[in-house]
Amino acid sequence: MNNKKQKVDQLITNCTMVFKSYLYEVIVSKNKANLWHFSASKNDKKYVVYCAPDITKVRGIIKVALKKIPGDSKLVVICNGYEDEDSKQAEDHNYSILTISTIKQYGTSMIEARTEA
Numbered sequence: 001m002n003n004k005k006q007k008v009d010q011l012i013t014n015c016t017m018v019f020k021s022y023l024y025e026v027i028v029s030k031n032k033a034n035l036w037h038f039s040a041s042k043n044d045k046k047y048v049v050y051c052a053p054d055i056t057k058v059r060g061i062i063k064v065a066l067k068k069i070p071g072d073s074k075l076v077v078i079c080n081g082y083e084d085e086d087s088k089q090a091e092d093h094n095y096s097i098l099t100i101s102t103i104k105q106y107g108t109s110m111i112e113a114r115t116e117a
Helices: 002-021 059-068 084-092 100-116
Strands: 025-028 038-042 045-052 074-079 096-099
Touching: 002 025, 002 038, 002 045, 002 100, 045 059, 059 074, 074 100, 084 096, 096 100
Parallel strands: 045 074, 074 096
Antiparallel strands: 025 038, 038 045
16 A cells, blocks of 8 residues: 555656646645645646546546536546546546656656757
8 A cells, every 4th residue: 555655646746846847836735635636727727637557446536526626627637558448538528638658758848948948
């Protein structure tokens, strides 16, 4: 169990750093009633982010989270990998699903852009 929590904590740390690199205001959720790990906002873009190493184990949580997110926010689910079925589900229910490798690529792109500027 502790190893699973460490994986989730590391995933949250990696993801929040990427959002911060794009100058989003990031607030890590301390409220256990929230089903997401952090929120990120910049101008009119607001996201609530759920980090899940294994998407197959949290599909039910995602359905509940969709009912609880603020109306002006969009749910983003970040995981190690997902199937076409998960992508279709995300599209049908208006949330985003990304892999951690995609998020890391965004972070790398931002670092490269800043060093070239």
